[in-house]
Amino acid sequence: MIEVITDLEAMRDVSKRVRDAGQTIGFVPTMGYLHSGHQSLILQAAAENDFPVLSIFVNPTQFAPDEDYETYPRDLARDSALAEAAGCRLIFAPPPQAIYPLDYSTYIEVTGVSALYCGKSRPTHFRGVTTIVAKLLNIVSPDRAYFGQKDAQQAFIIQKMVRELNMDVQIVVLPIVREADGLAMSSRNTYLSPEQRKAARVLHRALLQGRELFRGGLVKPDELKRAMVELIQAEPLARIDYVELVEPETFTPARSGTDPMLALLAVYVGQTRLIDNLLFSIGE
């Protein structure tokens, strides 16, 4: 059975021993309830490093009070088996009170971009994400850390934080893993009823349609956005949070004719908020 460490100092000690032995550490921070997207991150971490570490921590500071922190799916036994199968060597699963003691008050914020897109409907979300990622990176001190492109804005913000705080780690972002019908893998897909699960295909369908229009010469962000919005609105179980087109290097709103553009969307299907994204590029 794969080892599970819950103590912060014990985790730090393992990392020191691994590094002192001249080995590299690949780190995959997750909130658990692993799916194929996480597994692809672990496989890559195992391919590129001597010692792949997974963390499982449902991070309270990235949930708003009315969100699903309490009900977020948790299953350490299942996760352990999946992680081990993907080549993971160690799971770090600290308890919340060890990560956030009672008088905790330190936060890292990538200002500006953290208030846009997902940050508009979740104003304290990215502050929670950057804070926990920095803490975990400081405890595990990996050579490389792996994140999924599904959370595109999160990946952008984490890369900006690491660069701007001069953290000594390489951030690797891997492609979205999708179900056969195109739905992006997410632990929250488990919330969907069979009917909602079908309706959820509309996110990827809207992105594919947008990309077709882009490749066909429709390069005005407003018009691309309108086409995607109309397609999603035709699905009665879907309710749009946002649809945006951004420049992938800066996450500023895309200007007309930019190539590539990154299409981002967040859509509620029932109570479940799903996100997805796709790069629109003439050349691809």
Place this chain on the structure above:
Amino acid sequence: MIEVITDLEAMRDVSKRVRDAGQTIGFVPTMGYLHSGHQSLILQAAAENDFPVLSIFVNPTQFAPDEDYETYPRDLARDSALAEAAGCRLIFAPPPQAIYPLDYSTYIEVTGVSALYCGKSRPTHFRGVTTIVAKLLNIVSPDRAYFGQKDAQQAFIIQKMVRELNMDVQIVVLPIVREADGLAMSSRNTYLSPEQRKAARVLHRALLQGRELFRGGLVKPDELKRAMVELIQAEPLARIDYVELVEPETFTPARSGTDPMLALLAVYVGQTRLIDNLLFSIGE
């Protein structure tokens, strides 16, 4: 002559070489214009570590627009000689644009305490301090970093940040170094005219008087504060920013009868804002 490094990657490389050679790094981050207080930090860093490093960086993000960033005293030649004499091995003096590129937007904040005391009159100051200290610690990656007790609230906030972000460095706080007449050493003392310089003695005098009253049995913070305020107000060149009594372990306002209490004050002498502090304790 002592080596001065301005490039971030070059600094990182030196630290890696030193660590790979099994040596420890002691780090003293400063804004330059060194005085005996800084020298005491360098001496201690040299005593406790193989490789003492000093940084000199006048950090723009901890100054408000109406403060003295532009006029803050700078003298690298003088600082180099003083640092070398105290046993420093290397000076890291990066240019501002390498530390804060144009689109820079990541900040670390120890919320709560950063808004109190010095944070009341300087609302973005501590955010700037914690951000630059974290960046420098990430670049230099020392075993120990040294700070002066003169900036008591700063030392408290940095220790809280390092603990709460799980940064792998030991923070060492050393006592205030004073002039013969009691004035706490500060690079800003150079702003004082001879007349103001004399008036500035009132900070330490008020702290000593407060301590005498405390030892004599006056343990109500409001009464201690009133006595210190009256003494400072008797000095015509002095204008009080704040006088506070806090519990040193939490930096919350001291309750009546707490032992020890930490007395903090900030006083303008002319245009120059000076700070000082003293621990009040029955047993000492």
